[in-house]
Amino acid sequence: MELTLWTYEGPPHVGAIRIAASMRDVHLVLHAPQGDTYADLLFTMIERDGKRPPVTYTTFQARDLGASTAEKFLNTLQAAYDHHKPALILVADSCTAELLQDQPGTLAETAGLPVPVVAWKWRRIPEKRTGEPAKPFSTWCELSSRLDEMRWKSFPRRE
């Protein structure tokens, strides 16, 4: 445990939102408890972006823990796809969701959506130097390598 009185450094999943927000037609589905939607204001208030970041949160609550948070994730994923129709879906979980071990990435990859799904894993609740600034880069690396892989799969090389 570490006493923190001030922190301007966001958690890693904010870095994931940042990556999604930096690209067109990409939507992030974030497995996260109610309240984590505060991250929206980092983009809309502090950075004064004119639109919400492209992220849909599961916002699970106590009653969902009693039922199935995995099911809640899948329903949210489908609703997010239906509403936003992105060309690519990113999937991540916030610190608390990771503790639940629903593995939303695996769930999403097998959900049968008609667009590519990119999920990635990171370490559990961050220690020092694994916060927001460290993550966009690794997220970007993960995403670009996966996209590259997919491109070769879906577009056979021209002779």
Next chain:
Amino acid sequence: MTADVIAVSTQPVERFQPVQERGQRAVFCGLTSIIWLHRKIQDAFFLVVGSRTCAHLIQSAAGVMIFAEPRFGTAVLGDRDLAGMADCHDELDRVVAQVLERRPELKSIFLVGSCPSEVIKLDLDNAAGRLSREYDGQVRFVAYSGSGIETTFTQGEDNCLASLAADLPSDTREESRLLVVGTVPDIVEDQFRRLFSQMGIEGVDFFPGSQSTDLPSIGKNTRLLLAQPFLGETLRALESHGATLLPAPFPLGAEGSNAWFRSAADAFGVTAQVQDSVLTPPRLRAEAALGKYRDELAGKSFTMLPDSQLEIPLARFLARECGMTPREVGTPFFDARVMEAEVPLLPSEVDWVEGQDLDPALDRVRAARPDLTVCGLGIANPLEAEGLRTKWSIELLFTPIQGFEQAGDLAELFARPLRREQALEVGSWS
């Protein structure tokens, strides 16, 4: 007053049934309540036991920049805590000692549970009991949950006060005493005290007060008046000590404030004549102050997205006293007992929603294009960019809005975005 021109439902609370939604909820978690609770309770520290996300949330919601050392902080759980490699209770003791070393003047420390502390089942109640014994009455430790799993936004205050309520000394006095429940700014507290005193109701307690050591006593002769509409659990905790609730609408606007004071006055046997002589002058002042904004607000439509739990009494105020037309009013949850005196005053032909499903709700706002949308901080600017005018619901927690003297200010909060639109002719950002 405008009660005669607005269709009023007059329905009993049993028949009031908002549409339930269970999708994505754009609300803060209960940790956010710490922002106003720590300002009110001036000898207390709020120690969140949580993650970096929790720390970042409070900082982001608290107005972004804090220049003085705040009386709140986060004990950030690390990998070792989560993996069970460290004893969380030992770790907590160490962090608490660190806090007290920096702030030896503290009289109370609230241990605030978060989503991760709840998921790993860290028993903060137990820790609070242990630490209270360890610090031997020098510092009081109280645990409550502000996690998003358990609470939305203002429910954090409800949980905080409900935990404190368990510790209140019992009151064995024979005469009835009034307890006003819910955080109100000091200026509002002073005004309320003056009016109660003028009606002959003395010794009124406020909960919470500005000192955590100065707790009101409570018993079967305690009469409760709720100053905030999100305190259902606190109410039930106080009732378990034998206290009784005085049913009243909330003290928002001239009408709400008038009914609120009269509910207490009736219970304390204040004659109608005294009530009139004390309450009429401030009520007339409030109505005059409101009148200035009525012209700007009357006929304008509004939507409220669920956020602060203030939505229902505010919709009542805006409809009945400002002549505005509610389109859709959402509230995170509906507590029938707390809203009992509000529901009969609510306008009919409003779409009431309990819970939220954000994307469809935003689509409805875009289709209805109300003149004003009251919503959370994360949503306001995108709606502004689409040419819609907004009001941040969190402002209604930070600004003194209760009572007669604030009625005009409350109306002005809603008039301001509309006026800005006229002055600047803002249409769209693009």
